[in-house]
Amino acid sequence: MPLSEHEQKLLEQLEKQLNADHEFTSSFESASTTGGFSPRNLVLGAIGAVVSIVILLLGINLQLIIVGVLGFLLMCASVYFAVSKPKNATTVSAVKQPATAGGKVKRQGSFLQDLEKKWDERGRDL
Template sequence: MALSEHEQRLLDQLEQQLHADDPKFAHSMASNTGRSMSTRRIVLGSLVTVAGLAVLLLGIWNQFIPVGVAGFLIMGAGVYYATTRSKVDGAAPGAGKVAKASSSPRGSFLSSLEEKWDERKRDQP
């Protein structure tokens, strides 16, 4: 369902205000199509998975259960490493500071949203 021109303008204003009030959150919520899984992580994860499979088969062949369990755990770690994305920005410690610093502008952001909502309701028949 397409947005009307008025709704599109409101959405653009909200987006601009979000970028002004909390740029870090806006950046994290933006769809980033250029960001894909790392080939290096996939290759290393696959190699670790194959090594884990070899250790698992070695444990089965020797009938030594701890080696088989270790191989299974290594395989799981390899698959996990290959399928997860690395953290691009390590800004987790600063996240609390941003939330505290932006608490006062957030009130104005919410109040402006409320005003726009009321204005929109008044404009509708």
């Protein structure tokens, strides 16, 4: 279902406001610079998980509880290794907040307050 003309204008207005809000856009930039999953860790963890599932099934088939438990623990460790971040990943310890025109730092709650104010104004425009 296509957007009406009024909805398209509202969407464009919201996009402009979000792009103009430096605090909002900087939160995306800081999230992307913290590093992600390592492809090497994902592959090694997936291989380890498959091998550990085979060990788990082998333990079940041989009716050896200790082998099944070890397979399960190895599987958990493999999945943890796969989703853990690499050790050399850069972390952002403190996100810098942009300064306002007066040189003061914006408060964190001001973004939500601005959204609430804009929402109230939007209700009056309709």
